[in-house]
Amino acid sequence: MTAHASFAGEVVERSLFSVPGAHCAGCLGKIERGLSEVPGVVSARMNLTARQVAILHSGDVQIPQLVAALEALGFSAQPLNDPLGGQERSASRALLRATAVAGFAAMNIMLLSVSVWSGAGGATRELFHLISGLIALPTIGYSGRTFFRSAWSAVRRGRTNMDVPISIGVLLVTGLSLFEALTGGAHVYFDGAVMLIFFLLVGRVLDSIMRDRARDGVTALLKQSASGALVLDENGSSRWVRTEALQPGMRISVAAGERLAADGVIESGSTSLDLSLLTGESAPQFAAVGDTVHAGTLNFGAPIEVRVTAVGQDTSLAEIARLMAEAGQGRSRYVRIADRAARLYAPAVHTLAATAVITWLLLGAGWHQALLVSAAVLIITCPCALGLAVPAAQIVTAGSLMRAGVLVKDGTALERLAEADLALFDKTGTLTLGRPELVNGASIPAVAKPIILALARSSRHPLAEATRRSLEREGVVGASLGGVEEEPGFGVRGHSSCGHVSLGRGAHAGVLSTSFEWPLGPAVELRFEDRLRPDAAEAIRRLRSMGIDCSIVSGDSAASVAAATRGLMMTAAAVMSPQDKLDLVGRLHRTGHKVLMVGDGLNDGPALAAGYVSMAPGSASDVGQNASDAVFLGDSLLPVAKAVSAARRTMRIVRQNFTIAIAYNVCAVPLAFAGKVTPLVAAIAMSLSSIAVVGNALRLRSAAR
Amino acid sequence: MSGLIYLIPIALLLGLAGLGAFFWAMRSGQYDDLDGAAARILIDEE
Numbered sequence: 136m137t138a139h140a141s142f143a144g145e146v147v148e149r150s151l152f153s154v155p156g157a158h159c160a161g162c163l164g165k166i167e168r169g170l171s172e173v174p175g176v177v178s179a180r181m182n183l184t185a186r187q188v189a190i191l192h193s194g195d196v197q198i199p200q201l202v203a204a205l206e207a208l209g210f211s212a213q214p215l216n217d218p219l220g221g222q223e224r225s226a227s228r229a230l231l232r233a234t235a236v237a238g239f240a241a242m243n244i245m246l247l248s249v250s251v252w253s254g255a256g257g258a259t260r261e262l263f264h265l266i267s268g269l270i271a272l273p274t275i276g277y278s279g280r281t282f283f284r285s286a287w288s289a290v291r292r293g294r295t296n297m298d299v300p301i302s303i304g305v306l307l308v309t310g311l312s313l314f315e316a317l318t319g320g321a322h323v324y325f326d327g328a329v330m331l332i333f334f335l336l337v338g339r340v341l342d343s344i345m346r347d348r349a350r351d352g353v354t355a356l357l358k359q360s361a362s363g364a365l366v367l368d369e370n371g372s373s374r375w376v377r378t379e380a381l382q383p384g385m386r387i388s389v390a391a392g393e394r395l396a397a398d399g400v401i402e403s404g405s406t407s408l409d410l411s412l413l414t415g416e417s418a419p420q421f422a423a424v425g426d427t428v429h430a431g432t433l434n435f436g437a438p439i440e441v442r443v444t445a446v447g448q449d450t451s452l453a454e455i456a457r458l459m460a461e462a463g464q465g466r467s468r469y470v471r472i473a474d475r476a477a478r479l480y481a482p483a484v485h486t487l488a489a490t491a492v493i494t495w496l497l498l499g500a501g502w503h504q505a506l507l508v509s510a511a512v513l514i515i516t517c518p519c520a521l522g523l524a525v526p527a528a529q530i531v532t533a534g535s536l537m538r539a540g541v542l543v544k545d546g547t548a549l550e551r552l553a554e555a556d557l558a559l560f561d562k563t564g565t566l567t568l569g570r571p572e573l574v575n576g577a578s579i580p581a582v583a584k585p586i587i588l589a590l591a592r593s594s595r596h597p598l599a600e601a602t603r604r605s606l607e608r609e610g611v612v613g614a615s616l617g618g619v620e621e622e623p624g625f626g627v628r629g630h631s632s633c634g635h636v637s638l639g640r641g642a643h644a645g646v647l648s649t650s651f652e653w654p655l656g657p658a659v660e661l662r663f664e665d666r667l668r669p670d671a672a673e674a675i676r677r678l679r680s681m682g683i684d685c686s687i688v689s690g691d692s693a694a695s696v697a698a699a700t701r702g703l704m705m706t707a708a709a710v711m712s713p714q715d716k717l718d719l720v721g722r723l724h725r726t727g728h729k730v731l732m733v734g735d736g737l738n739d740g741p742a743l744a745a746g747y748v749s750m751a752p753g754s755a756s757d758v759g760q761n762a763s764d765a766v767f768l769g770d771s772l773l774p775v776a777k778a779v780s781a782a783r784r785t786m787r788i789v790r791q792n793f794t795i796a797i798a799y800n801v802c803a804v805p806l807a808f809a810g811k812v813t814p815l816v817a818a819i820a821m822s823l824s825s826i827a828v829v830g831n832a833l834r835l836r837s838a839a840r
Numbered sequence: 841m842s843g844l845i846y847l848i849p850i851a852l853l854l855g856l857a858g859l860g861a862f863f864w865a866m867r868s869g870q871y872d873d874l875d876g877a878a879a880r881i882l883i884d885e886e
Contacts, residue, residue, distance in 0.1 A: 160879035183876035231866065239859040243852060259844070266848065 147177055150190050150198060152212040154205065157186055162210070169208040173201075188212070197375040198363060214363075227343040233278040234340050237333040240274035241326065245818070248326040252815045264316040264323045271325035275309055278332050281339065297477035297522065300484045304513035305331060311510045322507070327514045327817040334825050335522040342526040345533050346545050364389065364396040367440065381446045389434045389441055391596050397430050399441035406436035409597075431737055435597060437625075472550050472786075473525045476793065484516045491808055504810070511812040515803045515820060523825055524792030527832035532785040532839070539839035540768040541750075541778045548764035551748035552782035554729050558678055558775075559720070559742070561734035562689035562696055566671055566703070568770060569735065569754055571598060571647050571663035573605035579651075579659055585614035587651050587661075590627045590638040593619045598649050599627070599638070601663055667699065668772040675703055677776035681783070683731065688716050690738050716742035733775055735759045750775055781838040788835055792828045799824040 157166060163181045166188055170179035175196035181188045190201055198214050205212035247263040255263060279302070286302035289295055305328050312323040363377040364387040373388065378396045381387070386402065389395055405423035410432055422428060428441060488509040495505035529546040536543055543549060560566050579587065588611050591602040616636070619629035626639020626649065634654035647663040675685050687707035689696045696709045708719070716734075720742050723730050732739070732746030735755030743749040743762035751763035760766050767774035803820050806812050812820075865871065 160882035163876060163879050164883040181876060182873040183879055184873045228866070232863065235859060235862050239855050243855050246851065262844075270852075 147191055148194055150192065150201060150214065152188050152190065152201065152205065152214055153186060154181070154188050154210050154212050155186050156210045157181065157183065157188075165208055166205070166210060170201075170204060173204045176201075176204075198377075199365075199375055227340070227347050230281065230336065230340045230343050233281065234333065234336040236274055237278040237329060237336055240270050240278075241329045241333045243270055244326045244329055248814060248818070261316075261319050264320075264325075267323060267325040268313055268316045271309065271329050272313070274329055275305060275332065278329075278336060279305055282332070282335065295478065295481045296474055297481070300477075300481045300513070301331070301335060301517055301522075303485070304510075304517045307506075308510045308514050311506055315507075322814055324510065324514055324814050324817065327814055327821065330818060330821060331514065331517050334821065338523040338526045341530045342546060345526070345530045345543075378446075381443055383443050383445060385443045387441050387443060388438060390438045391434055391436060393434055395428055395430050395432050395434065395441065396446075397441075397443045398445040399428055399443045401426050401428060402440045402442050404437055404439035406434055406439050409433040409435050433597070471525075471547050472789065473521065476521060480521065484513065487516065487804065487808075488512045494808075495810075508807070508810045511807040511810070511817065512804065514817055515807040515812055516800055521793065521796050524796055524828045524832075525789055527829050528785050528788045528792060528835055531832050531835040532781050535836055535839040536765075536774075536778055536781055539774060539777055539781075540771075541774045541839065542766045542768070543778070544764050544766075548748060549782045549785050551729070551764065552731065552779055553786040555731035555748050555779065556683060557723060557728045558683050558685045558731040558733060559688050559716075559723075559746070560685060560705075561736065561739045562687055562691055562699060562707075563665065564735040564754060565733055565739075565752060566687065566772070567665045567667055567699055569665060569752075571601045572666045573602055573661055574664045574666075575660075575662045576605050576609065579661070580656065582655070583651060583653060583659055584609070584611045586616070586631050586633075586636055586653065587638060587659075589613040589616045589631075590619065590629055590636065590651075593629075594621050594627050594638075596626075598647065598661075598663060602638075602649070602661060665699065667703075668770055670771045670773040672703055674772040674776045675705065677773075678779060681776075681779060683779065688719060688734075688742070690716075690736075713738045713741050717745055720745045731779070732763075734763075750778065777839050781835075784838045785835060788832060792831055795827050795831065796824060799827075 154166065157163060163183055166181050167179050170176050170188070170190060173196075175193045177191040177193065179188055179190045188205075192201065202212050202214065244267045247267050251260050251263050282298045282301045282305070285296065286298035289299055308324045308328045312325050312328070314320070315323045316325075363375055364381060365373050366376045366381070367373050367386045367388055376385070376387075381397050387396070387399070391406070401422055401424050403424060405421070408420050408422050408428060410420055410429075422439075427444075428439075491509045491512045492505045495508050496502070500508075526546065529549050532549060533543045533546075563569055584606055588603060588606040591599040591606070592613060594600075614631055616629040616631050619627060621627050622639070626637060628635070628637040628639075630636070631653075636651070636653045638649060638651050640649065649661050649663075651659040651661060653659075678685055685705055687696060687700060687703075687705050688711050689707065689709050690711055690713075691709060693707075693709035696707050700707065708715075711719070716739065720730050720732060724745075724747065729747040732742050732749040733751070734743050734749070735752050736759060739751075739759055740762050743751065743759060748765075749763040750765045750767060751759040753760075753766055753768040755763070755766070765778060767778065799820065803812070806816065870877075
């Protein structure tokens with residue numbers, strides 16, 4: 136999150152924040168200008184594409200102050216733990232560079248080739264062939280490395296993949312063309328070889344960009360775990376310490392509405408804790424001095440002070456992490472559809488090329504001519520369209536899904552999503568919103584609402600925020616109050632025009648409620664429940680109509696599962712521990728099902744990692760989001776159904792693309808076999824098949840609708 | 841035909857210049873924030 140550097144003699148730190156609310160020039164200007172006026176901030180730079188702002192600030196400005204400064208500007212911000220950059224991004228960069236070089240070379244060679252095809256002869260042709268070779272050789276060496284390296288590592292392990300026929304084809308064609316160019320032959324295929332590399336690299340770049348983009352999106356969402364804690368020193372002062380730097384024995388203060396950053400024991404204060412992220416249980420639990428509390432729990436009630444007992448890898452989460460590491464191994468055995476195609480394709484192509492050489496030799500042609508024909512066969516069958524067919528379709532769908540609020544982490548996720556035939560849903564936070572919502576808004580007297588809203592606005596307590604959201608949705612305008620103050624552990628008090636008012640702790644323990652007291656009438660009780668996500672029933676109905684059976688696995692008690700999911704008509708398993716969920720997924724896999732696991736909490740982590748494919752809501756824990764293949768944003772559950780149908784459409788298009796590529800080969804291979812494929816024919820055929828495949832993939836632009 | 845002696849090197853140099861410009865743009869972060877670049881022009885600098 137923070138990097139150190141020296142600036143004008145003082146220590147300057149760089150911190151990164153996700154600001155999802157910024158979306159226009161006005162927001163950008165407001166944030167950059169507003170932040171630069173904050174004392175201690177050296178500069179702020181907003182990246183509108185990633186919705187992130189990088190702030191250079193002096194060492195004595197701390198993260199919560201910067202978050203507060205952004206809040207004051209009207210944007211909610213989350214500190215990001217993962218600094219940008221890293222090796223995967225540079226992999227994308229290197230591919231892009233290789234593509235640019237191949238594109239430049241292909242254009243220049245094509246320029247020379249066109250003049251040869253339009254009739255340049257004699258010395259001019261030989262010169263042009265030689266110049267083509269001079270451009271092509273370094274290009275193939277530089278841009279082709281990706282394929283050669285991957286092919287070599289496959290061959291060395293006795294396997295074959297898509298890159299093996301590509302590499303053999305390119306190397307053989309280049310070698311023969313070089314020989315032809317040096318000996319003044321009529322046909323050289325440098326243009327074909329370089330163009331092939333260019334088209335294939337475009338496919339690779341698309342694939343890599345898709346992964347980067349989804350990962351950036353997910354990084355920007357890492358927000359549920361506390362990124363630090365306020366540490367109380369022995370001398371009474373306090374400072375903000377990042378999660379990684381926390382040590383056992385430290386004393387931390389956890390305000391109401393904050394998440395715990397480490398495991399510990401309560402030293403002072405008593406509160407109610409929301410454990411739903413850890414266990415899936417929705418009812419808040421009471422905790423007092425001496426009780427053990429766990430990282431990731433949300434402090435719902437009053438501020439507490441906690442003596443840290445375990446941090447990072449030692450926390451109670453470590454057990455879940457261990458389960459997940461084991462569960463995730465099954466998924467790496469999945470073989471991408473392109474590689475499955477290559478297993479059939481590569482031997483077929485090699486047999487074909489070998490047959491061409493043998494046939495022509497038997498027909499009495501010389502070695503030279505036979506090799507030229509087999510080179511033509513290799514270049515015409517090279518999986519140019521195949522290499523583009525899959526990534527082009529997948530990136531178009533991923534873009535469409537991203538606009539619909541689903542971030543897909545990689546292409547295989549779409550392939551696996553299309554095959555899922557059974558869906559398991561967690562309850563808390565997945566089928567439900569995972570946050571309290573005001574349920575008895577209708578029974579609040581209308582005159583009280585403006586006062587309640589004004590009181591709720593002055594607190595960050597989850598129940599106050601739920602009240603505020605609900606009343607603002609109704610269009611209530613806040614009253615003006617005087618002397619508003621928040622009393623930790625109780626609530627908010629203030630003076631309105633009608634006298635002393637307060638909004639605070641409810642009368643019933645164990646139920647989510649708060650009580651509004653005012654002079655004009657009896658106390659009003661506001662009750663809260665965790666509601667079903669909007670469109671949950673519709674999403675389940677759509678999934679069923681696609682032949683996907685849906686059921687619930689929850690860590691919560693049977694009674695609350697039944698209460699919350701009434702009306703969905705789903706079978707449910709309650710009181711499931713993380714291990715139980717993991718076992719269930721394993722059992723279903725053994726009976727031949729392909730399980731789509733949808734869950735959010737840490738307790739779902741192992742099941743998410745073990746699922747054939749998995750999705751998590753944007754509000755999920757870091758663990759949930761990291762373990763899942765796709766993340767859906769917003770409150771609605773519909774994106775889950777949309778993602779499945781988009782994935783199925785994608786696989787239909789991918790299969791069509793394979794058909795196009797095969798049809799093209801069926802037409803072109805006999806020509807190549809007959810020795811009729813000149814460099815001109817190869818260039819035209821290659822471009823046309825690639826354009827057809829990309830054009831077909833573009834039909835997926837509206838796949839997520 | 842003798843014009844080729846000048847024209848081919850010129851064509852290659854122009855192409856190389858384009859490639860160099862692309863590399864420079866990529867390295868200096870021109871493609872990092874495409875939406876931001878479009879929005880920034882609307883901000884008045886005081």
